[in-house]
Amino acid sequence: MSRFSSSRLAFLKPYTPGEQPQDKKYIKLNTNEAFFNPCPAVFDAVGEIAGKLRLYNDPCATRLVRAIADKLGVLPENVVTTNGSDEALAFAFMAFCDEKTGVRFPDVTYGFYPVFAAVFGVKANIIPLDEQFNVRSQDYMHAKETVVLANPNAQTGIELGRRQLEEIIASNPDNVVIVDEAYVDFGAHSCVPLIDKYDNLLVVRTMSKSGALAGARVGWCVGSKQLIDDINTVKYSFNPYNVGTMAQAVGEAAARDGEYYAQAAAQVMENRDRLQKGLRELGMSFLPSKANFVLAKKQGRDGKSLYSALKEKGVLVRHFGGRIADYIRISIGSKEEIDFLLCRLKEILQ
Ligand SMILES: Cc1ncc(COP(=O)(O)O)c(C=O)c1O
Known part of the structure; x- marks a missing residue:
């Protein structure tokens, strides 16, 4: 130091x-x-991009946001894109966790959650998974803090069932529930369809795993317009140009090739x-x-x-x-x- x-x-x-x-x-x-x-269109997009790098990128990532919204069946106002989902999580911690709210997550999960809690000065309530490494849904119901759950969970790969996850979201109307779906595309269920029903649900996604774009750094948050507006407040207070031209182009190409x-x-x-x-x-x-x-x-x-x-x-x-x-x-x-x-x-x- x-x-x-x-x-x-x-x-x-x-x-x-x-x-x-x-x-x-x-x-x-x-x-x-x-x-x-990545899909063939990604290779084409990279080839075309050099001539565009002189200019700043679109801070709203309009085309990428639209492609992701179309893919997920939500509106562009429900999406904000980020420099990998690590940045989406960082923005969410900044927006929805402080020393007053605190944050609750499992003991075995993505290793960045405790780091974000420390860097943003948020008290972490870390809950042990059960003996078989399952998330016990009752441990997250009526929480006193913002809840963060990776689903499927990181390091274990175990999915918490759709019904249990919805119970957690429904029982926390006054807390944001952040669901990190980095691995959802490999046979698990997404809770994106619940964003219209629950204004406290923020879903975080990435193209690093199923999109074969780990090196491009493309992530995003999906949620109610109000939650996304909050994330945008953080983004525009931190790094408005957070997703570069190259990342926007390859992300859009990938999002369009379902x-x-x-x-x-x-x-x-x-x-x-x-x-x-x-x-x-x-x-x-x-x-x-x-x-x-x-x-x-x-x-x-x-x-x-x-x-x-x-x-x-x-x-x-x-x-x-x-x-x-x-x-x-x-x-x-x-x-x-x-x-x-x-x-x-x-x-x-x-
Ligand atoms: C559960 C989980 N969330 C988020 C991330 C971050 O991914 P990225 O920043 O590459 O989108 C990872 C990376 O391994 C992860 O395991």
Whole structure:
């Protein structure tokens, strides 16, 4: 820390992003990226963009917002786009959480929630998942704080059912419920259709996973016009040009090609089955994932040593500590990548 740092920095434990190694080529199954390319229209959009970069981008991201609204069946006034969904979450924390409201989220979830709580000075009420790593809906009903839930949940991949999620939203009419749907496209249910019914529901989405655009940084919030106006107040107080011209163009192209991405998501789910079958054959257990990753463990082996042994063999997965220290998180890769991983796991476990 420098001698100029603010008092806030002293208590800040920043988020640790997954490794993006530059030293050699790995089979990279550690950061839940897509194993498939963006749709062909994205490649065309990139080629056309250089001549437009001289000018500032459209701060309203009008065309991207319209494409996302069309895709989701909502109005453009219900959408605001962001620099990845991390920024959407940051804006939501800024808009709807302060030291008075507080924020409530599970102990095992996306690692950025506690970081945002710390950086924005919001008291976090962290609720343990149950023994099987499920969100217990009663823990979030009639909350005293803003509620943040990833659904499917990060690190576990487990989906909270539609009915339970709606009960949480309905029982918190005076709190905003932020539902982070980063992984919803891999077989889970979206609660976007509920935004007309509940003015306290804010849904956060991203093109980093199912849109194969992690490097473009395209995310968004969906909610009632009033909630979106609040997010826009934060955005225009922070970085009005938050989504660059390139990101707007590729995001729009991707949002318009639903068919391509539906097929890609189906392929992810098929490969997820293939991975789970292989893990079972190796005597490993895993949580029931609706996401593009699987949290798996081998009885008697700690997750860290599995992670290290795989890395040595050229396969990167992710390892976390705490309650899931026994597990490794494996992103869903191509069939070839999964087979490679399974062969290496077999060698390690023999
Ligand atoms: C649950 C969840 N939300 C949000 C994000 C952020 O994604 P991005 O900022 O790339 O949109 C991630 C990334 O891994 C995530 O797991």
